[in-house]
Amino acid sequence: MxxxxxxxxxxxxxxxxxxxxxxxxxxxxxxxxxxxxxxxxxxxxxxxxxxxxxxxxxxxxxxxxxxxxxxxxxxxxxxxxxxxxxxxxxxxxxxxxxxxxxxxxxxxxxxxxxVDNPNDLKLQMTARAMGKEVFEKAEKFGPNSLIRGEKFDKDNMENDKRFNELTRVNMAKCVKFGGEEARNRLAELATEHYLRLKATREIEGPYRVDEDKVKSWGENGPRGRILTKPYAGRKVMAGEEGGPNQVRPLHGRKKNSVIRLGKGIFAKRQGWRKPTVVSSVQA
Structure with a gap:
């Protein structure tokens, strides 16, 4: 102090x-x-x-x-x-x-x-970040365009340009003094998290309205405009793109910020924009 x-x-x-x-x-x-x-x-x-x-x-x-x-x-x-x-x-x-x-x-x-204890939190969080980045890019570009979960480069993983910069920094910190044991542990946890995300997506599918449950209600279901429909599939976490309730990016931006994604349906909507007036030249 x-x-x-x-x-x-x-x-x-x-x-x-x-x-x-x-x-x-x-x-x-x-x-x-x-x-x-x-x-x-x-x-x-x-x-x-x-x-x-x-x-x-x-x-x-x-x-x-x-x-x-x-x-x-x-x-x-x-x-x-x-x-x-x-x-x-x-x-x-x-x-x-x-x-x-x-x-x-x-x-x-x-x-x-x-640091470097058997249950190191930083190593576990870094491994989760590695698995998540591999999973998201494999879904976006295809599984053959990126390393698979079981093929992490243990010898040079902290210099792999396919990971985000902050993830590479944390990877270097985790394996700097841990040696070969830390590298094997990091690759093992990253593989485990990648396979868990892949299995969850295959079993539960994308986040969507559970139409089967809505039909099962029949005449006994709740009524009203503010009815919250039941959803099925893997939930979209804060800061993650996708989902049925995600708002559009603001005008002039290609994608939403992390804060805007975290707000979800409560984020500021696209406001009214003044239409462009095209002046005509009179002959």
Missing amino acids: KGLAFRKLGRTKSHRNHLLRNLVSSLIEHERITTTVAKAKEAAREAEKIITLGKRGTTQAEYATKGYLYSHTATLPKLSELAERYATRPGGYTRIHLFGNRQGDHAPRAVLEL
Whole structure:
């Protein structure tokens, strides 16, 4: 925080120290915790220092980690494992994901995790993005115009120009220090998500009005102009093109923006445009 050495977290010095020690011990033991954003930022700073001490391997560093961590039978062996995992990583052992607001006091929450863990959230989200991009482009241009789900280039995937720029950046971050294991895991998850999207589309079909259900109502169906018809098929998510209720792009644009797609039927409609007047030259 600006002007402060660290966040006080509304606690006394001893209470704050015990709180951070508990958070860091839980993070090292479970590799992922959920807390408030302020606590996550302070716990991440302390966790970076403890993992760095664990990598040193000296007697003095060992005494320092023992004096800081709780549950030595669970945390100390895990710290040795993390020291081997991050042997080539110069720093940045933690990652913070925003996680909405807490029910009750509405405090902003966050997920604090160790990078390159077996259930790395960033790697899973990147794999989903890869699978989705392959699925959407295969539907648009045909399955033979793009790599298939089972043929991801594991050796050079972060430089594949067929993916979006942000996706390639995240791919490079996920495999930078993970090695061959991270590449195989990323390709495996991307393939799994691609095949799941493909199977869902084949089984459920596109998002459409469920005419069979409407007919089954007969005379007992609801009446009125504002009747919400039942739909079948895969739902169109926010920010995704397609769907029966998608509005037309605004005048002068070829496609809708992500915000306009997210608004759906509540987006601003095409307004009235003044017709073009063609002046006639009198002879």
